Amino acid sequence: MKISGYSGTEDLGALVKRPLHEALELEGKVQKVLDTVREKGDEALIDFTRKFDGVELDSLKYLQSEVKDYTNRVSAELREALQKAYNNIFTFHHSQKSDSQKIETMPGVFCWREDRAIEKVGLYIPGGTAPLVSTVLMLGVPARVAGCEEVVLCTPPDKGGKINPAILYAAELCGINNIYSVGGAQAIAGMAFGTESIPKVDKIFGPGNQYVTCAKMLVQRSGIAIDMPAGPSEVLVWCDDGANPSFVASDLLAQAEHGVDSQVMVVCESRHFATQIQEAVELQLSSLPRKEIAREVLKNSRIIIANAENAIEVINEYAPEHLIIQRKNLSQGINDIVNVGSVFLGPFTPESAGDYASGTNHTLPTNGYARTYSGVSLDSFVKKVTFQEISRSGLEGLEKVISPMAEAEELEAHKRAVLIRLGKVFE
CATH class of the missing domain: 3.40.50.1980 (Nitrogenase molybdenum iron protein domain)
Known part of the structure; x- marks a missing residue:
């Protein structure tokens, strides 16, 4: 040092x-992977796994019978450790749940906000030089607490074409059933665009190397949400x-x-x-x-x-x-x-x-993005939906605010939408 x-x-x-990487060259390589997966689906994922991981796969998805077979190989000591870690992570993220609070901003005008879970989320679990079992818990637990309907997990296979048993066991703890042995930028593409095997998701989570991070940034341009640039x-x-x-x-x-x-x-x-x-x-x-x-x-x-x-x-x-x-x-x-x-x-x-x-969650912003991003939390897996309910008397009070503002913006229909409800005549 x-x-x-x-x-x-x-x-x-x-x-x-x-340390700097050639961004334009990297983007070009990753974009080719994304485009190929979008076009060829599972065929591309299997081809890239053969090319990048040196593994020949017959199928991408793990059946529940396979999961059970491999999780039985996890030692009792590690099972206990993962269960305790799960409990701590669950406790911390469950504490982030907030009750909806209805606010009366002025007489007869009520506003509040409620959480809605993101329906389909994709979790990327690094498994190249080190299988990050802990990341399964860091992403799977808040997804479960939030109530996400569909959780897809992608992780690269080992040299034998299998997923680390501890990763499978951690996924089982989190109630994750959709598990796929595919990694790298191609896994991000599979979750972003969907293939014959992998469902398309609404938001992708998880850290990774420069190729995974670049892929996440690129699919974001296609309208797929990501947790953060976690490289x-x-x-x-x-x-x-x-x-x-x-x-x-x-x-x-x-x-x-x-x-x-x-x-x-x-x-x-x-x-x-x-x-x-x-x-x-x-x-x-x-x-x-x-x-x-x-x-x-x-x-x-x-x-x-x-x-x-x-x-x-x-x-x-x-x-x-x-x-x-x-x-x-x-x-x-x-x-x-x-x-x-x-x-x-x-x-x-x-x-x-x-x-x-x-x-606490270990999926955090890197490369200086801590200036503008927070780490993963329960909020990462939910949307904040606002509600409002207004009585007639409340709208009468608001009309004195809305009408002059609508006039200032020259949006007459906005003003009329209020006046019509109040039975007022307008020119």
Whole structure:
């Protein structure tokens, strides 16, 4: 990891720059995949799975008998862990339900809002270099709490052409029956446009690599809603010299092992502590099974030395997906941090807790989108529908507001729609 200083005068944009990909070239490749799937359906999905995953599939959908057969292979220990994680995630997302509140904005004028579940949702579960079992719960639980009628799950097959049994078990916990062994941009296309096997959905959820993220952005132009641009994972750790460098290093490597296009960042107070972090990273890295992936990530990562005021500026400019704060004064500047996906406070709050089981959702905006997007929540799976009911006396009161405004906009029919109901004569 490179060490840099920031005192408020350096080029901050350069310091927090993320690894770049050739966007136009990427879009061109992904668009070809989308167009082919739209045209050829299942045939294209099977062909792309053979080409990209090296797997020959006879069918895409998992039958319930197959699901049962594979979920029986999940160990009792993992079953118990997934059940506990499910409970925590369910509890947190169920708490986000809100009661409808009818408001009388003026006498006789009542307005309120109600939730309506999105009917058909598609969940993308990464399964390439690492099968993200936790993502099934993070997306499947709020979909269930919201009451979505149809939930479609797509995930890439392993080299044997099968889906990881733990993914199937987590899907079973969430009551998901429509499970398909297809991944990458082609899976996004299948859910967006529909094929002979995969139903067309109204909104697509889930993180993924640059191809999956690009596909989600492109299908959005076709009128398919997406949760957010959730691409390669990232973390920023803000710490002082009193933090434990081993803790900091462990959080960096936890993110770095996701994939080579991830990024990890640190903001600390001194070069001495930055060096301690580097040493701790090297020590832990040597024994990691995915050390080669993590090492590639570290090449594009940075430690920035800055005081508290400048650190907040760095954080807001970078807008990290995950922000871990390991400082003696956890509340210092916290209200000034506005661009972040999810925050982890204190030495015993690793980002791994949020990834798996504390209850918050781990599907979060990346690549700076935390400036404008929130992470997935119950609200992501519902629509907010407004209602209003007005009495005659209420409309009489509103007429004095509506008529002059309609006249100002030169929309006479709007005015008449009120006057006719009140029995008033108009020219």
